[in-house]
Amino acid sequence: MAEYQAPIADMKFVIENLIGSGCSDVISDYVDVTPELVDAVLTEAGKLATEVLSPLNRSGDVEGCRLEGDVVHTSDGWRAAYATFVEAGWMSVSGEPEFGGQGLSKLVASSVSEMWNSANLAFALCPMLTQGATDAIRLHADKDLKDLYLPKMVAGQWSGTMNLTEPQAGSDLSGVRTKAVPEGRHYRITGQKVYVTYGEHDLTENIIHLVLAKTPGAPEGTRGISLFVVPKYLVNEDGSLGERNDLRCVSIEHKLGIHASPTAVISYGDDGGAIGYLIGEENLGLSYMFTMMNVARHAVGLEGLALTERAYQLALNFARERVQGEPLGTSGGKGATIIEHADVRRMLLLMKSHAEAMRALAYVCADIYDTAEKSLDPEVVQCASRRGDFLTPIVKGWCTETGIQMASLGIQVHGGMGFIEETGAAQYLRDARITTIYEGTTGIQAADLVSRKTLRDGGVAALDLLEEIESVAGFLSVEDPRLKEIGANLAQAVVDIRVVLEWMVKVQTEDLRLPAAASVHYLHLWGVTCGGWLMAKAAQLCCDKLIAGEGDSVFCETKIATAHFYANQVMPQTSTLARIIVRGSGSVLDLDTTNF
């Protein structure tokens, strides 16, 4: 099986040409987005992804993790790979310089994360969770906690986890039952958390759990949840490791995919209570989690993109080698590689064009987060925050749902060999399947997009983005017939979204269940359109470059052909989705619950 090769040319194209849309000319705001730096970072990350992480992807899937006593052993090669990863400084890419991080933008960090996810999703989850935990401490904890924990987490010496879920509290965290009782300067934590990714493992000397729990007398529901740092080993004031804390991994899950990523059930306080330290103030735990939710959800959206890219590379290699039949319209009887068959080309182009559309959208969104965080202009910050909030559920929901479809297509390209585990294609589908579930299911993303991100502000953020998309549709060259067609499809998508927005604003006053019934279709409508918007922009840029005789002409011709395919084969979905939403949402609600 060929190892993963990072698609550096497309990554650089997006970073150098497509970001900066919306709120400001952000490219100039960040010193790190120089072509030289991007080039160096992507090249080195690409090497590590190909040479170190990718070769362990299949063996990790086959071997999985092993629980002995309360110790989880990761699969063969994992510890050495993690040590190499940390020594090369990749854990600290986007960490704050104050705590030893390199402080690179989310844009550059996202392209690097895409590589880790493509090469080995089960491995990539460890740095991803650590990054999430680090962000929560950095943004909300007091100075003492930051100074004690962040330098070692940023360096990768200690890893981090997120402990939200309990058996009775999944999408709805109001049911959290884990308790935190104050005791001097710390709290005693008791309860059970499930599905904790990298909740126990042998890669780092300490594991820092971020745990949601309720203090005595806390308000009911989500307004009474607090957030705690609960280390596996207590940490002395000088940063050295102390006693083992009162928490243990009681089991690890047997899963459909990401076998090499340990998913732990953790019991807190069997011997009187694990020691935990409050982050920020009591009862604000969930709001703290929400401030870092965008980044975490975006990170999972990147997983959908990354698995599409990986599945595409594998399918393409196979299609270039497998000889079977003669394409319609040819003769000679020698047989042809299956890439010659029109239907295989269709499948490969669906995978390729979706990977490129998702990459453009995910990177544009990452850049908007950077703008919201770093711009000094309050108006720009407000605009970028609104745009980032709006795009986040689309990146998470659309990229992950699409990732599953594309990994499935990858199997189809292989025929029977795709269904056989040795090929590797099946693993990408199994691994992709979790991405629409954790960090908020697609249903939760869609509900967020409809209610908080669209209806709550009267559609301001949605209309704002739509105007920008419309301007791109109007700007596309009418001289080139392919660009003209791309523009027509994009303009139609804008019309479709407007129809849906009008419908939503109207029906929400009659029956709020109607927008809810339409929510996942609405999310897809935006996903397909945003992908089309950025592919259209890319096609126009490439057309301009070709006319000016600049850049790589093969890359540009390929981009225009791919964008044209996306416009003709993917964009027409917008009209169908709009029709389903406006005419069909009522039928979701017709059947009485007892009659199912």
Ligand SMILES: Cc1cc2nc3c(=O)[nH]c(=O)nc-3n(C[C@H](O)[C@H](O)[C@H](O)COP(=O)(O)OP(=O)(O)OC[C@H]3O[C@@H](n4cnc5c(N)ncnc54)[C@H](O)[C@@H]3O)c2cc1C
């Ligand atoms: C491999 C794996 C790793 C995980 N890692 C972590 C981790 O590291 N930390 C952690 O805390 N958790 C983790 N989770 C838990 C994960 O985040 C939850 O499984 C997820 O939030 C869904 O919760 P649930 O499983 O209870 O499903 P439920 O909430 O019971 O949902 C079931 C179905 O109902 C739908 N639904 C529920 N509520 C609504 C609503 N309001 N509107 C529309 N539809 C709704 C959902 O979309 C879904 O289709 C992990 C899970 C797995 C499987």
